[in-house]
Amino acid sequence: MNSQSPVALVTGSGRGIGRAIALKLFEKGAAVVINDVGDAGPAEEVAGYIREKGGQSSVLLADVSKENEVTGLFESIISSYGRIDILVNNAGITRDQLLLRLSEEDWDRVLDINLKGAFLCTRAALRYMVKQRRGRIVNICSVVGQTGNAGQANYAAAKGGLIALTKTCAKEVATRGITVNAIAPGFIDTEMTRRLNDNIKQEVLKQIPAGQFGTTQDVAGAVAFFVSDDASYITGQVLRVDGGLVMA
Numbered sequence: 001m002n003s004q005s006p007v008a009l010v011t012g013s014g015r016g017i018g019r020a021i022a023l024k025l026f027e028k029g030a031a032v033v034i035n036d037v038g039d040a041g042p043a044e045e046v047a048g049y050i051r052e053k054g055g056q057s058s059v060l061l062a063d064v065s066k067e068n069e070v071t072g073l074f075e076s077i078i079s080s081y082g083r084i085d086i087l088v089n090n091a092g093i094t095r096d097q098l099l100l101r102l103s104e105e106d107w108d109r110v111l112d113i114n115l116k117g118a119f120l121c122t123r124a125a126l127r128y129m130v131k132q133r134r135g136r137i138v139n140i141c142s143v144v145g146q147t148g149n150a151g152q153a154n155y156a157a158a159k160g161g162l163i164a165l166t167k168t169c170a171k172e173v174a175t176r177g178i179t180v181n182a183i184a185p186g187f188i189d190t191e192m193t194r195r196l197n198d199n200i201k202q203e204v205l206k207q208i209p210a211g212q213f214g215t216t217q218d219v220a221g222a223v224a225f226f227v228s229d230d231a232s233y234i235t236g237q238v239l240r241v242d243g244g245l246v247m248a
């Protein structure tokens, strides 16, 4: 391995936004650990592509909501690469339902993956980053964590919590050379949004000043900025990538 390459972990990077972030970080010179759960196939495809292009990448399957799996994930990264420089907490799910019909199970699952997963990975990464006195953490939140959204009480609460976690963590580690920032995407064209019915999509489109959904590349570009040296004095911030959907 090139000892100069920063080492990045992108959770949930077998597809969608995470995949685009992993490929962008590789383009910027990082060795990239692809994490996902379940089927290793898509994750292996991402890592294989990076290796074919001459980069360094490996797949580590782990459920970010399980403490023992997160511990194993970071132990494997340190034993293979010796360090962790960039953590992107991207893994996330939706289980949409109006609050009155929302089950405890769907509340817990969304909070466990989208919020607790980021906490577990951040705590594990910080153990190494604090010693290195250098690190970059980027949390993929959502505009609905700031605005709320009917039918997404669990998801909005998790993403709002993730924004609060971002700011708190940024304050705790700012003197250690570690920045912690959040990206709040609006509607990005991925499997997650392809599941929405056409009427909802048309209604959303009408509210986006840019007149179109974002791409995974739009989010990946914002992550590349936050992890770059150009952003070393920026921490605890939330950057919306939403075509102007929310302005405040």
Ligand code: NAD
Residues within 6 Å of the ligand: 011, 012, 013, 014, 015, 016, 017, 018, 035, 036, 037, 062, 063, 064, 065, 089, 090, 091, 092, 093, 113, 117, 140, 141, 142, 143, 184, 185, 186, 187, 188, 189, 190, 191, 192, 193
């Ligand atoms: P996606 O469903 O296409 O991809 C999510 C990935 O996370 C999948 O590969 C999935 O297997 C993985 N994952 C799920 N649970 C996991 C777990 N427990 N451990 C590890 N990996 C797990 O979704 P996406 O649209 O690419 O979303 C990525 C992130 O961006 C999510 O946090 C999502 O909430 C956020 N986001 C998406 C949009 C959008 O419009 N697509 C908007 C705002 C925020």
